[in-house]
Amino acid sequence: MSDISNRKPETGAFFARDRAWHPPAYAPGYKTSVLRSPQRALLSLDSTISEITGPVFGHSMIGELDNDLIHNFARPGESAIGERIIVHGRVLDERGRPVSGALVEFWQANAGGRYRHKKETYLAAIDPNFGGCGRCITDEYGQYSFRTIRPGAYPWPNGVNDWRPAHIHFSIFGHGFAQRLITQMYFDGDPMIWKCPIVGTIPDKAAIEQLIAPLDWGNTIPMDARAYKFDIVLRGRRSILFENRLEGN
Numbered sequence: 001m002s003d004i005s006n007r008k009p010e011t012g013a014f015f016a017r018d019r020a021w022h023p024p025a026y027a028p029g030y031k032t033s034v035l036r037s038p039q040r041a042l043l044s045l046d047s048t049i050s051e052i053t054g055p056v057f058g059h060s061m062i063g064e065l066d067n068d069l070i071h072n073f074a075r076p077g078e079s080a081i082g083e084r085i086i087v088h089g090r091v092l093d094e095r096g097r098p099v100s101g102a103l104v105e106f107w108q109a110n111a112g113g114r115y116r117h118k119k120e121t122y123l124a125a126i127d128p129n130f131g132g133c134g135r136c137i138t139d140e141y142g143q144y145s146f147r148t149i150r151p152g153a154y155p156w157p158n159g160v161n162d163w164r165p166a167h168i169h170f171s172i173f174g175h176g177f178a179q180r181l182i183t184q185m186y187f188d189g190d191p192m193i194w195k196c197p198i199v200g201t202i203p204d205k206a207a208i209e210q211l212i213a214p215l216d217w218g219n220t221i222p223m224d225a226r227a228y229k230f231d232i233v234l235r236g237r238r239s240i241l242f243e244n245r246l247e248g249n
């Protein structure tokens with residue numbers, strides 16, 4: 001494998017974020033968005049060099065079990081309780097190019113829907129063998145993969161009876177801070193998705209469907225784990241438009 005950490009960094013400006021595709025900052029159905037959303041109209045500023053560049057990550061910073069949530073917090077010889085799954089996909093930019101060397105971090109509740117966090121109050125049990133977070137780096141084709149257990153749904157204080165569908169949180173660092181994406185993945189066929197007030201802030205049904213990972217039967221490991229495929233698209237760079245120009249021309 002080529003050494004991704006030595007790639008030449010790209011420095012061109014990024015496309016503007018499509019604010020009609022992403023959910024609005026102010027969404028009254030999602031109560032905590034009301035106080036933390038901007039009160040005034042947004043201003044558009046050119047990207048600075050600190051936004052169009054970013055840290056470069058290498059495989060050397062990743063531990064052996066960082067992409068295995070079934071085992072990375074488990075006692076030796078034990079494993080997390082739950083339905084064993086593989087989550088994998090590609091990180092691409094808006095021009096369809098793979099984003100190599102991206103840091104993909106993920107965190108989730110356990111199989112009962114409980115997070116291992118001191119402020120977590122849900123009555124579902126803690127799994128002593130499950131921490132609920134991990135990370136990996138995309139390869140030269142933009143591919144990532146990790147093993148985990150399917151998280152449970154959990155209730156949260158918003159309306160009288162609101163629940164989050166089973167989901168995995170993602171943070172992706174691409175090739176510039178302006179490209180950073182934080183999102184959530186949902187599971188194919190889960191009826192809870194369409195009852196969730198947070199999902200409901202997304203204006204376009206097609207955008208919601210992009211967050212739902214289909215069951216990937218072809219990558220299931222018999223007698224072990226089912227697979228879900230989740231591709232992620234980061235902002236593209238304007239400079240890529242000119243990339244087919246030969247150097248020196």
Ligand SMILES: [Fe+2]
Nearest residue numbers: 109164167169
């Ligand atoms: Fe969550």
